Amino acid sequence: MSNTSENPNPSSSSAKITLKTSDNELFEVEEAVAMKFCTVKQYFEDEKDNDVAARGSSTVIPLPNVHSAVLARLISYCKKLPQSNAVADNHEEEETKKKERKQYGTPGDLVDLISAANYLDFKEGLEFFNQALADHIQNKSVEYVRKFFGIKGDFEPHEEEKYREEYAWAFEGVDED
Amino acid sequence: MVRHKVQVLDLCLFLNEESFVLPRSLFTCESIKVLNLHMCYNLRLPSSIFFPSLKILTLKHIVSHDDQSTQRLFSGCLVLEELTLDNCYWENINAISISTPMLKGLVIYDLLDSESRYQVIVFGMSLKFFVYEGRLKNDYCFCNPSSMVDACINVDGRQIEVAYHANKLIKELSNVESLVLTPQTVEALDYKEEFIAHLPKFHNLTHLEFYMGFVDMASGALMKVFQSSPCLASLELNGGIEITKEDWKLDHVPPCFLTHLKTIKIGDFLGTEEKVLVVRTLLRNTAVLERMVIPWSKKFLGQDQKQKAVNDHLLTLPKGKICKIMDVSFPLKSGKNRKFRKKQNAKKSRKRIEDLPDPIIQHILSYLSTEEAVRTSILSKRWKYLWTSIPKLDFDEGELDRRMMFMKFVERVLALHDPSDIKNFSLSCNVQYDTSRINAWICSVVEHKVQELDLYLRNFQEPLALPPCLFTCESLEVLILHVFHSLKLPSSISFSSLKFLALEKVIFSDDHSTQQLFTGCPILEDLSIIDCIWKNVKALLSGLGNVETLTLNVGALEVLSYAKELFAHLPVFYKLTRLNFESAFPIEFDREALLTITRNSPCLNYLSFGTVALFELQLVCLPTYCGNHDGIMNPVPSCFVTNLKTIEIFGFCGDEKEMHAVKILLGSASVLERIVIICDEFYFEFHGDLKKKPKEIFEQILLFPRGSRSCT
Numbered sequence: 101m102s103n104t105s106e107n108p109n110p111s112s113s114s115a116k117i118t119l120k121t122s123d124n125e126l127f128e129v130e131e132a133v134a135m136k137f138c139t140v141k142q143y144f145e146d147e148k149d150n151d152v153a154a155r156g157s158s159t160v161i162p163l164p165n166v167h168s169a170v171l172a173r174l175i176s177y178c179k180k181l182p183q184s185n186a187v188a189d190n191h192e193e194e195e196t197k198k199k200e201r202k203q204y205g206t207p208g209d210l211v212d213l214i215s216a217a218n219y220l221d222f223k224e225g226l227e228f229f230n231q232a233l234a235d236h237i238q239n240k241s242v243e244y245v246r247k248f249f250g251i252k253g254d255f256e257p258h259e260e261e262k263y264r265e266e267y268a269w270a271f272e273g274v275d276e277d
Numbered sequence: 278m279v280r281h282k283v284q285v286l287d288l289c290l291f292l293n294e295e296s297f298v299l300p301r302s303l304f305t306c307e308s309i310k311v312l313n314l315h316m317c318y319n320l321r322l323p324s325s326i327f328f329p330s331l332k333i334l335t336l337k338h339i340v341s342h343d344d345q346s347t348q349r350l351f352s353g354c355l356v357l358e359e360l361t362l363d364n365c366y367w368e369n370i371n372a373i374s375i376s377t378p379m380l381k382g383l384v385i386y387d388l389l390d391s392e393s394r395y396q397v398i399v400f401g402m403s404l405k406f407f408v409y410e411g412r413l414k415n416d417y418c419f420c421n422p423s424s425m426v427d428a429c430i431n432v433d434g435r436q437i438e439v440a441y442h443a444n445k446l447i448k449e450l451s452n453v454e455s456l457v458l459t460p461q462t463v464e465a466l467d468y469k470e471e472f473i474a475h476l477p478k479f480h481n482l483t484h485l486e487f488y489m490g491f492v493d494m495a496s497g498a499l500m501k502v503f504q505s506s507p508c509l510a511s512l513e514l515n516g517g518i519e520i521t522k523e524d525w526k527l528d529h530v531p532p533c534f535l536t537h538l539k540t541i542k543i544g545d546f547l548g549t550e551e552k553v554l555v556v557r558t559l560l561r562n563t564a565v566l567e568r569m570v571i572p573w574s575k576k577f578l579g580q581d582q583k584q585k586a587v588n589d590h591l592l593t594l595p596k597g598k599i600c601k602i603m604d605v606s607f608p609l610k611s612g613k614n615r616k617f618r619k620k621q622n623a624k625k626s627r628k629r630i631e632d633l634p635d636p637i638i639q640h641i642l643s644y645l646s647t648e649e650a651v652r653t654s655i656l657s658k659r660w661k662y663l664w665t666s667i668p669k670l671d672f673d674e675g676e677l678d679r680r681m682m683f684m685k686f687v688e689r690v691l692a693l694h695d696p697s698d699i700k701n702f703s704l705s706c707n708v709q710y711d712t713s714r715i716n717a718w719i720c721s722v723v724e725h726k727v728q729e730l731d732l733y734l735r736n737f738q739e740p741l742a743l744p745p746c747l748f749t750c751e752s753l754e755v756l757i758l759h760v761f762h763s764l765k766l767p768s769s770i771s772f773s774s775l776k777f778l779a780l781e782k783v784i785f786s787d788d789h790s791t792q793q794l795f796t797g798c799p800i801l802e803d804l805s806i807i808d809c810i811w812k813n814v815k816a817l818l819s820g821l822g823n824v825e826t827l828t829l830n831v832g833a834l835e836v837l838s839y840a841k842e843l844f845a846h847l848p849v850f851y852k853l854t855r856l857n858f859e860s861a862f863p864i865e866f867d868r869e870a871l872l873t874i875t876r877n878s879p880c881l882n883y884l885s886f887g888t889v890a891l892f893e894l895q896l897v898c899l900p901t902y903c904g905n906h907d908g909i910m911n912p913v914p915s916c917f918v919t920n921l922k923t924i925e926i927f928g929f930c931g932d933e934k935e936m937h938a939v940k941i942l943l944g945s946a947s948v949l950e951r952i953v954i955i956c957d958e959f960y961f962e963f964h965g966d967l968k969k970k971p972k973e974i975f976e977q978i979l980l981f982p983r984g985s986r987s988c989t
Contacts, residue, residue: 125310128282172285172310211630218637230637233630234644242655249630254657263655269679269686270648 117144118160125168126160133178138221139163163220170216173204177213177225201232207249210236282308284330289315304328304353314339315363322346326353337363344370351375358382364389376400387411388433407450413442413465422449429457431489432465440468444475451477455484460491460516466498473497479506483537484513491519491545494555503531510537517545518555525551527558535564542570548590556591635663643667651690665695670722674706684714691721698752703731708762709738716744726752728774733759745769748797758783766790770797779805786812802826802852824850827874828857853878854920857885872914881916885925917946925953936977 117134119127134140143161163171204210210233217225237245246253253260264271280302286309303309304326312328314320315337322343331354341347347370351357357377361384367373372395375383380401388411396416404419406427413432419425428450432443443465450456456479466472476498485506492499492514503509510533541559546552560569571591630638642650642664650664670690674683683706702722708715715734722730723746730753734741741760745767747753755777758764763784770790772778775798785791791811795801805828827850856878858871875881924942943952 127284128308168310176285207630211633214637214641215633218634226637226640230641231644234641237641237645237653238649242652245653246656251631251656251660253655255655260655266689267651267654267686269682270651272679272682 119171120160120162121166121168121171122164123168125171127168127171127175129175133175134161136178136222136224138223140220142221165219166216167212170212173209173213174216174220174222174225177204177228178222198235201228201235204229204232207233207236284308285311287311287313289313301325313337322350324349326350328354329356331357333357333359335361335363336365337361338365340366340368341370342368344372347373351377355379360384362386367395368393370395372396372398374398374400378402381405382407384408385411387413387415409446413439413446416442417446417449419449423452425450425453427455428453430462431459432462434461434465435468437468440465440472443468444472448475448477451479452481453479454481455486456482457486457488459489460487460493461489463487463492463496463498467496470497473501476501476505479509481508482506483508483510485509485511486513486515488515490516492516493521494518495520495522495525500529500531503533504529507532508537509533511540511542512538513540513542513544515542515544517547518543518552520551520555525554527562530562534559534562537565538563539565539567540570541566541568542572544572546571548586553590631659638663639666643669647671647690648686651686662693662695665693666697667694668698669701670694670699671701671703672706673703680707680709684711687718688714691718694725697725699725699727701729701731702727703729703733705731705733707736708734708741709736712737712739712741715741720744720746723747723750723753728752729755731755731757731759733757735761737762741765748772757781766794768793770794772798773800775801777801777803779807780809781805781807782809784810784812804828805857825852826855826857827853850874850878850880852880854880855883855885856881875914875916879915880920881914882920882922883925884921884923886927913945919948921946922948922950923953924949924951925955927955 115131116128117131117140119129119134119140121127134144140161140163147159147161166174204213210229213229214226214233217229236248240248242253245251255263283306286303298321301323304323305328307329309328310330311333312331313335315335316339319340319342320336326349334354334357347367351360351374354377356379358379359382360375360377360380363384363386366389370393375397378401380399381403383399383401383404383406385397385408387409394415396418398418398420400420402421402424404421404424406429407419407425408429409417410429410431410433412434414434430443430446430450432439443462447466466476479502485502509531541563543552543556556569556571560566633641638660642653645653645667647667647670650667653660654662654664672683672687672690674680687704687706699722704715704718706715719730719732723744727750730747741762742765748767748770751771751773753772754774756772756775757777757779759779759781761782761784763786766787768790770793778798778801801824803826804824807828856874875884924946926939939952939954943949
């Protein structure tokens with residue numbers, strides 16, 4: 101509705117691909133970035149096969165499951181990608197990575213990013229954001245995780261008590277924050 | 278950046294320079310979608326401003342002196358949807374007109390003590406939400422207030438001027454569905470009787486919320502709002518309640534209490550008499566109330582009895598049939614934060630972790646430790662078995678004496694794990710009398726096609742024989758055995774995928790099977806043998822032609838040295854490129870074994886001598902060179918002439934023998950590029966000449982003749 105003025109101007113550069121999000125935003129991204137999203141890649145290649153005449157990036161690839169705000173963040177993550185993907189080999193590096201992961205916001209933001217990355221079949225992003233979300237669960241009590249992630253505990257109290265006993269080892273020494 | 282089609286731009290500038298001007302091209306940038314400007318200085322705007330794509334604009338601490346340019350800025354944003362003005366300073370400005378047709382959200386923080394007065398006119402035809410926090414010294418006009426759905430107002434100020442503006446503002450907001458106010462705002466509305474009479478009717482209001490501080494239930498303005506909101510269904514008094522008038526009672530029951538009000542929430546509840554009175558009155562006068570939620574105040578913590586008494590009392594109050602009183606015992610986050618989160622939720626279709634598919638959650642769990650992953654099983658029924666596919670299991674008994682609990686846990690986790698592979702398994706525990714249980718675990722992970730196995734077993738009370746299935750495991754790529762026990766090997770050993778093998782403190786007692794172990798690893802690339810004990814072992818390392826990295830400690834070298842006749846059987850390490858020697862004692866570089874290995878490694882390019890016991894002062898490790906007094910290596914290993922580029926020596930003390938060894942190494946390594954010598958600080962500290970000695974050594978070493986250039 102708001103996007104008539106936002107013409108992507110597709111002929112300007114052949115290495116650009118236009119993506120259309122669920123809220124009808126148009127994003128023009130470099131082909132190298134777009135190809136990281138396997139879903140886009142697949143679509144792009146199919147499109148090429150179907151229509152040999154339509155060369156370059158004249159088509160708009162719709163992404164009905166991705167919101168513009170989420171896509172913008174995924175793209176900005178993509179651009180920083182190269183240095184952030186090697187496996188950390190020492191503690192210090194792991195800490196900086198953790199900090200980097202923390203920048204991607206609240207669990208809610210991360211869930212959005214994860215489901216978008218999943219839909220786009222964007223492997224590195226999925227790994228990164230999944231790990232970032234895992235950081236939020238680390239060292240937290242069950243009650244905290246439930247509250248933080250809006251999970252409704254649906255066990256009967258005696259059931260829960262039983263499981264807590266069975267896995268007693270796992271429930272020792274947990275921070276209650 | 279503008280040239281690179283930036284879409285999100287966040288500028289936070291703290292300037293001293295008066296003359297700073299943002300580049301012109303920024304203000305005509307076509308690609309920009311989100312712009313955050315945070316500057317404590319005068320914003321100078323060019324004559325032409327045009328942001329065709331800008332959706333979200335935030336201005337923070339901006340100072341603007343000029344009526345016209347400000348106007349241009351807002352009218353240049355054609356598709357702007359969200360605007361935040363955070364404590365901006367407008368001087369010499371009579372009116373700010375925000376005329377952006379697509380504007381959906383407007384957020385204004387206005388806490389600066391500014392003398393200037395101006396009028397803000399908002400021409401947003403589709404404005405949905407409005408947030409205001411500040412002193413409300415200025416006048417706000419909305420040309421199409423009927424579009425507004427959500428509003429949040431926090432007014433701070435008690436002057437008549439403020440009261441007037443507040444009253445006017447609230448009139449503009451008469452179409453909202455959800456309204457969030459603070460008690461101060463109510464006070465401002467309450468300022469004068471005649472103002473109260475002018476409060477509008479809120480036809481659409483369904484949700485009314487208060488935060489920050491006690492709401493005065495006796496306030497006339499509040500009652501008027503209740504009376505004028507016929508559809509109100511949910512009322513939240515998060516900051517708590519109070520009554521300033523004695524003998525307060527609900528005179529005219531607002532219509533919504535009888536027809537629509539279903540949920541009431543009261544925060545910061547302390548159970549005093551006046552508060553109970555309010556609750557009782559509300560309960561008595563609400564006909565369709567379904568839920569009354571009273572979260573416990575933080576102040577109750579630790580006063581369980583008192584809390585229970587209040588709770589019981591509340592439950593005895595007369596109430597309608599369907600009403601439930603609920604209490605939640607954790608303190609609430611501030612209402613303001615929740616409000617903003619809600620706003621964000623409305624903006625995007627926010628997903629929750631529960632919406633993610635199982636494989637994703639399982640992936641997330643794989644980043645947690647085993648204990649943490651298992652803990653998620655009691656989050657809810659859906660999570661009960663999600664953890665059972667995690668590919669990495671690590672168990673560490675630790676020092677604490679909770680053995681029963683630990684053993685039970687490992688057993689249960691392995692039993693419940695689904696049939697998928699367990700790629701990594703690491704176990705660190707005391708063995709005591711449980712060899713059969715531990716062996717059963719190992720068999721179980723072998724069945725799950727384990728790829729990396731790390732066993733650290735200690736405190737044996739009975740002999741251990743690792744299960745034969747381990748030694749024919751085809752999937753195993755990494756094996757770390759840290760087992761202070763005699764290693765009983767089965768007759769058949771075949772690690773067809775094993776690339777990395779580390780043996781620490783293992784006792785080898787049989788020659789034949791030891792040889793078999795090494796011949797059973799045809800593609801081994803990396804071998805570490807540390808602090809192992811060799812009994813009756815004559816041959817070693819045969820069949821290891823493929824290793825690329827080899828770490829040996831002196832024990833292994835001794836075995837080789839004692840059986841000189843076996844040198845002939847040492848393989849040529851065609852692929853060996855890194856060789857580390859470790860020891861707590863001086864490494865004698867002229868050891869025949871050491872030299873033979875070096876000679877048999879034609880491709881070696883890295884050689885290090887290190888120590889594993891740096892913390893023990895006397896046991897300094899050093900490569901020494903005792904024999905061969907003429908100082909010639911004869912013959913020089915071929916790799917010294919062709920490939921050896923780096924030598925590292927740790928725990929160097931600089932005595933005569935060591936210096937001699939370094940001299941010889943330097944003299945014979947002709948393609949050497951780097952020699953790194955790390956001095957043993959403890960040794961020098963111990964001898965009290967930390968500063969002087971290393972420097973001397975350094976100078977001395979530089980004087981040695983060398984085969985190629987080097988650095989220290």
